[in-house]
Amino acid sequence: MGTKSAVDLMESLSEVHFSGFHIDGLEQRKAGTEQPTTSTTDMYKQPFVIGVAGGAASGKTSVCDMIVQQLHDQRVVLVNQDSFYHNLTQEELTRVQDYNFDLPEAFDTEQLLRVMDKLKRGQAVDIPNYDFKGYKNDVFPARRVNPADVIILEGILVFHDPRVRALMNMKIFVDTDADVRLARRIKRDTADNARDIGAVLDQYSKFVKPAFDDFILPTKKYADIIIPRGRDNHVAIDLIVQHIRTKLGQHDMCKIYRNLYVIQSTFQVVEHGLGHLPFTEKQVTTPTASVYSGVDFCKRLCGVSIIRSGESMENALRACCKGIKIGKILIHREGDNGQQLIYEKLPNDISDRHVLLLDPILGTGNSAVEAISLLLKKGVPESNILFLNLVSAPQGVHVVCKRFPRIKIVTSEIEIGLNEAFRVIPGMGEFGDRYFGTDDDDQQASQ
Ligand SMILES: Nc1ncnc2c1ncn2[C@@H]1O[C@H](COP(=O)(O)OP(=O)(O)O)[C@@H](O)[C@H]1O
Numbered sequence: 073m074g075t076k077s078a079v080d081l082m083e084s085l086s087e088v089h090f091s092g093f094h095i096d097g098l099e100q101r102k103a104g105t106e107q108p109t110t111s112t113t114d115m116y117k118q119p120f121v122i123g124v125a126g127g128a129a130s131g132k133t134s135v136c137d138m139i140v141q142q143l144h145d146q147r148v149v150l151v152n153q154d155s156f157y158h159n160l161t162q163e164e165l166t167r168v169q170d171y172n173f174d175l176p177e178a179f180d181t182e183q184l185l186r187v188m189d190k191l192k193r194g195q196a197v198d199i200p201n202y203d204f205k206g207y208k209n210d211v212f213p214a215r216r217v218n219p220a221d222v223i224i225l226e227g228i229l230v231f232h233d234p235r236v237r238a239l240m241n242m243k244i245f246v247d248t249d250a251d252v253r254l255a256r257r258i259k260r261d262t263a264d265n266a267r268d269i270g271a272v273l274d275q276y277s278k279f280v281k282p283a284f285d286d287f288i289l290p291t292k293k294y295a296d297i298i299i300p301r302g303r304d305n306h307v308a309i310d311l312i313v314q315h316i317r318t319k320l321g322q323h324d325m326c327k328i329y330r331n332l333y334v335i336q337s338t339f340q341v342v343e344h345g346l347g348h349l350p351f352t353e354k355q356v357t358t359p360t361a362s363v364y365s366g367v368d369f370c371k372r373l374c375g376v377s378i379i380r381s382g383e384s385m386e387n388a389l390r391a392c393c394k395g396i397k398i399g400k401i402l403i404h405r406e407g408d409n410g411q412q413l414i415y416e417k418l419p420n421d422i423s424d425r426h427v428l429l430l431d432p433i434l435g436t437g438n439s440a441v442e443a444i445s446l447l448l449k450k451g452v453p454e455s456n457i458l459f460l461n462l463v464s465a466p467q468g469v470h471v472v473c474k475r476f477p478r479i480k481i482v483t484s485e486i487e488i489g490l491n492e493a494f495r496v497i498p499g500m501g502e503f504g505d506r507y508f509g510t511d512d513d514d515q516q517a518s519q
Pocket residue numbers: 126127128129130131132133134135256257260301302303304
């Protein structure tokens with residue numbers, strides 16, 4: 073039996089360890105055959121879903137209407153949870169004052185999930201127009217909603233069901249005092265819904281307030297953003313509108329460059345990147361005789377970090393691929409000039425490997441172009457290069473994607489652009505300094 077070096081041993085360990093690796097659409101592959109992971113593509117082109125919850129009459133619909141109006145963009149659609157109220161039976165209708173419209177069961181959540189699933193798959197849907205006066209969802213013609221890049225889903229209980237919550241990329245809670253909500257509700261239900269004030273108050277104390285305390289308020293903790301004062305909070309609405317514009321810009325870039333993948337979490341860039349590599353399923357029997365299912369990458373891998381910032385991503389890569397070889401490239405950069413290669417140390421057999429190129433920031437694209445050019449010179453096929461980064465500027469994306477149409481870029485954010493010092497804005501300053509604690513502020517703090 074041949075002896076293996078420590079490095080070889082570590083390398084072989086890196087090959088089967090992805091048992092818990094579940095990305096939509098990857099789990100059901102057949103074992104034993106090579107599986108190109110291209111089906112992950114659509115996942116990254118999916119719409120950005122914003123959930124908006126809050127008590128009844130807190131101002132959810134008004135906030136969403138303002139956002140949609142300000143954006144004035146057909147790529148943004150609004151879905152109201154109200155549309156999914158169950159139709160009341162004849163018996164329920166005769167005793168409507170005893171019906172609780174504020175419980176999760178009052179909504180047809182299965183239908184809501186089906187509608188959201190279709191929209192996420194790029195299909196148009198017909199959404200019921202709920203009649204608050206007649207308690208029916210099939211009286212008015214349904215509203216046709218086309219697939220969109222941004223879907224806003226609003227309603228009192230949209231954060232209640234974990235399956236609905238899981239669809240959301242951003243969650244907003246509209247926080248309005250109970251007395252204001254009650255006053256607005258009385259006004260709305262008496263004026264718009266022609267209800268008697270006594271009935272409105274009875275419904276409030278019997279159903280609305282207890283359900284708010286039991287089911288709506290407990291979901292506030294899921295919110296990423298809490299908006300006090302609803303539609304009067306222009307600052308919050310402007311910020312949200314700006315964020316959505318950024319997301320729409322990202323979708324545009326993904327439409328132009330099919331090799332660009334914007335994922336929603338900075339923590340998963342490396343894991344998602346690995347999901348793009350061809351693999352086979354593999355089972356191993358553990359020392360305790362249990363069978364462990366994992367995946368085996370079809371080609372060997374290596375990481376290459378662009379010094380210094382890229383080194384910050386090495387731990388994440390090593391955590392996923394124990395013992396993976398990691399090469400280094402140092403490029404001298406001044407301003408927008410990332411042209412000078414100072415140092416490189418790469419695996420000798422790099423041309424036989426898939427290369428995960430690590431650099432958290434893609435600014436002008438010059439350093440990336442320099443690094444990718446070196447990899448090509450070393451014989452790595454362009455399509456075997458996966459460039460992983462956290463924050464990109466549109467300029468850098470254009471430069472890299474145009475020049476190297478066959479590499480894949482996985483990033484978690486495409487920001488507005490570059491400033492005069494060629495730093496990504498709003499960005500985070502010099503990433504390497506921030507990560508390694510060598511920026512001026514950190515040095516002063518530790519003195
Ligand atoms: N900031 C506000 N000032 C005054 N009235 C408001 C304000 N926000 C909402 N409203 C009114 O209060 C009622 C409830 O608002 P709406 O946006 O429908 O809330 P929700 O969708 O949370 O039930 C509506 O009649 C709306 O016009």
